[in-house]
Amino acid sequence: MKKTNAIVLGGGAAGFFAAINCAQMHPDCSVTLLEKTNKLLSKVKVSGGGRCNVTHACFDNSLLVKNYPRGEKELRNVFSRFSVTDTIKWFEERDVQLKTEADGRMFPITDNSETIINCLLSEAERAGVKIKLGVDITDSIKNADGSFLLHVNGGGNFTCDKLVVATGGSSKETSYAWLETLGHTIIKPVPSLFTFNIPFNPVTKLMGVSVPQARVRIKDTKLETEGPLLVTHWGMSGPAVLKASSLGARHFHDVNYNFTAIINWLQEYSEEQLRNTIADHRKQNGAKIISNDCPFELPKRLWDYFTDKAEIKPNTHWADLSKKQNNLLVSILLNDEYHVQGKTTFKEEFVTCGGISLKEIDFSCMQSKVVPNLYFAGEVIDVDGVTGGFNFQNAWSTAWVAAKNCL
Numbered sequence: 067m068k069k070t071n072a073i074v075l076g077g078g079a080a081g082f083f084a085a086i087n088c089a090q091m092h093p094d095c096s097v098t099l100l101e102k103t104n105k106l107l108s109k110v111k112v113s114g115g116g117r118c119n120v121t122h123a124c125f126d127n128s129l130l131v132k133n134y135p136r137g138e139k140e141l142r143n144v145f146s147r148f149s150v151t152d153t154i155k156w157f158e159e160r161d162v163q164l165k166t167e168a169d170g171r172m173f174p175i176t177d178n179s180e181t182i183i184n185c186l187l188s189e190a191e192r193a194g195v196k197i198k199l200g201v202d203i204t205d206s207i208k209n210a211d212g213s214f215l216l217h218v219n220g221g222g223n224f225t226c227d228k229l230v231v232a233t234g235g236s237s238k239e240t241s242y243a244w245l246e247t248l249g250h251t252i253i254k255p256v257p258s259l260f261t262f263n264i265p266f267n268p269v270t271k272l273m274g275v276s277v278p279q280a281r282v283r284i285k286d287t288k289l290e291t292e293g294p295l296l297v298t299h300w301g302m303s304g305p306a307v308l309k310a311s312s313l314g315a316r317h318f319h320d321v322n323y324n325f326t327a328i329i330n331w332l333q334e335y336s337e338e339q340l341r342n343t344i345a346d347h348r349k350q351n352g353a354k355i356i357s358n359d360c361p362f363e364l365p366k367r368l369w370d371y372f373t374d375k376a377e378i379k380p381n382t383h384w385a386d387l388s389k390k391q392n393n394l395l396v397s398i399l400l401n402d403e404y405h406v407q408g409k410t411t412f413k414e415e416f417v418t419c420g421g422i423s424l425k426e427i428d429f430s431c432m433q434s435k436v437v438p439n440l441y442f443a444g445e446v447i448d449v450d451g452v453t454g455g456f457n458f459q460n461a462w463s464t465a466w467v468a469a470k471n472c473l
Contacts, residue, residue, distance in 0.1 A: 070095045072472055073216065073224060075203060076232035077101030077272075079110050079445025080461035084230045087469035089193035095473055099190070100201040100216075100224070102233070107183045109234070113458070114171070118179035121153045121462070123166040124457035133456045134417050135258075135313045137449030138326045141460065148466040150459060160185050169294075169305075170453050193320035207242040212439050228439050228472045232465060235418035242446075249436045253448045255260040256319040259313045262327060263408035264301035268371070271412030273299040275365050281333035282306045285326035286401070289314045292333060298370075300410055302327070308453040310351065311409070315419045323409045329402040331372075332362060340396055352385030359384065362399075372398050417457055422447045431471035432464055441468040 072095050074085040081099055089097040094407065113119050124130045129146040130136070131138045139360040154164055162185050163175045174181040189196065202219035206229070209215060216224040231245065242252040251406060264270060280295040290308060296304035310327075311318065332340060347361040357380050376394040377389070387395075421440055424437050434440040443465040451457045 067277065070228065070473055071226045072097050072228040072230065073214075073226035074099045074230040074232060074255075075445070076234055076444070077103070077106040077197070077199070078232065078234050078461070079107065079186075079458055079466040080234070080446075081230075081232035082107060082190060082318060083462050083465035084194050084232050084441075084443050084469045084472075086186065087466050088230070088472055089190075089195050090193045091470055091473040095228075096196075096197040097194070098198065098224070098226070100203065101197070101199050102202045104199045105188060106197070107200070110182055110186075110458075113179060114173060114455075116376070117173045117177045118182045119171050119173060119455040119458065120157065120164055121172045121459045122173055123150065123170045125150055126181060127357045130456075130459070134329065134449060134451045134456070134460070135315065137424060137447070137460070140424050140427075140429045141449065141463070144460075144463045144467055147470075148428075148463040152466070153459060153462045156462075157182075157185065160189060164178050169454070201463050203244065206248060207247065208437060214439070217223070228441070229443045229444055229470050230443060230465075230472055231422075232443040232461075232468075233446050234449055235421060235450070237418060243263070248440070250426055250434065251423040253420045253423055255418040256315055257409065257411070258312050258315040258419040258450045259308055259417035259453060260299065260411055261303035261309070262301045262307055262404070262406045263323075264404050265407055267301070267404060268375075269297055269404065270299055270301060272297045272367050272371055275368050276304060277331060277364065278367070279333060280304075280306050282310045283328040283330070284310060284314060284317075285328055287314065287317060297330070301406065302329075304336070306452060312417075312450065312452045323406065325406050327404050327406050329404065330400050331368075331402060332366065332399050335400070336417075337396065337400060341392075344392065344396070348384045348387060352383060354384055355380075355388065356382050356384055363419050370444035391395035417450055418445065419450045420448055421445065424448050429467075432468035433471060439472075441472050443468045 072088055074081050085097050085099040131141045164172045165175045166172050203216050204219045205217050207215040213227050214229045235389050276296040278294050281292045283290045289308040291306050293305035295306045348457050357373050376391050376396055432441045444461040449460055
């Protein structure tokens with residue numbers, strides 16, 4: 067009996083997970099992993115500052131899917147088959163223990179991405195997965211018997227009975243051209259995880275200052291997010307900004323990354339509550355200098371920046387605060403506007419929205435509805451998550467489902 071031959075395209079998280087599980091679940095299947103570059107698991111290596119943010123400690127699938135601006139509905143099906151709990155168990159069974167941090171992100175207890183990389187490499191070797199680097203697939207032909215003939219850039223070819231595409235996201239639409247030739251619809255890829263550039267704004271002098279909870283609203287849209295916010299030398303970052311960039315990825319692309327972000331630095335206060343708090347503080351601390359006496363839990367540098375922006379001179383006492391200055395201060399604390407001009411990729415974690423249309427994939431098995439024996443996993447499909455381990459969870463889950471069903 068002829069042995070089934072499966073090829074997995076992509077040497078990232080989704081590709082390795084698909085190849086390993088396919089080989090382990092189907093011992094009679096010969097599995098080959100092809101990677102375009104000469105590097106394996108490069109995104110795993112840099113994720114989480116080199117610690118690898120494996121997943122997120124969100125164990126309720128109905129809440130988990132809310133972290134995916136694209137793919138929420140479809141991933142319910144996938145996560146019911148391979149969940150966060152299953153991910154943790156899979157790694158623990160291979161002697162990789164994960165820990166949960168205060169914000170829910172999960173990392174190996176070693177705080178080193180090499181732990182995950184070594185686990186995946188050793189499992190692939192143990193499972194008998196053949197790995198070939200520097201193999202750039204330019205196109206694919208579907209044979210009459212249902213198999214695939216893959217042409218390699220520079221010459222040569224591969225054949226397989228089952229094909230799993232886990233090539234990751236790409237900013238270039240041409241990267242998907244060969245899949246389009248097979249009959250698939252490609253949703254135009256655009257960046258989905260980036261920080262806001264605010265050139266020439268004085269706030270950038272506060273590089274390194276952060277607040278634990280802020281609200282980010284995008285002017286003239288309904289887009290609004292909350293979470294930690296970090297001021298950088300080019301603008302603003304942190305989970306609140308990254309989440310906004312993901313949710314509004316297509317809008318930001320359409321306006322050429324030129325928009326106004328409104329920051330609420332004290333989102334736990336209504337305007338009335340904030341005015342009353344300031345009024346009470348003035349009565350009790352009239353003789354104190356405003357710049358030295360912040361009534362809120364804000365970094366000193368940030369408070370100095372706010373008071374200067376509200377045109378409050380350095381030696382002004384609370385008792386001498388004018389109505390105009392008071393109104394300006396309230397406005398800045400609750401509705402601080404910044405003109406964003408451009409974006410910066412978040413660290414080295416390149417994420418896109420776009421790729422294979424979700425309508426053309428059966429998420430119960432990750433098989434193409436257009437081409438039999440063709441499967442997808444990871445960011446190559448039009449699914450992306452906010453920062454915090456969600457993109458890796460999508461990779462593990464879609465890859466596992468594809469592997470289980472690709473025989």
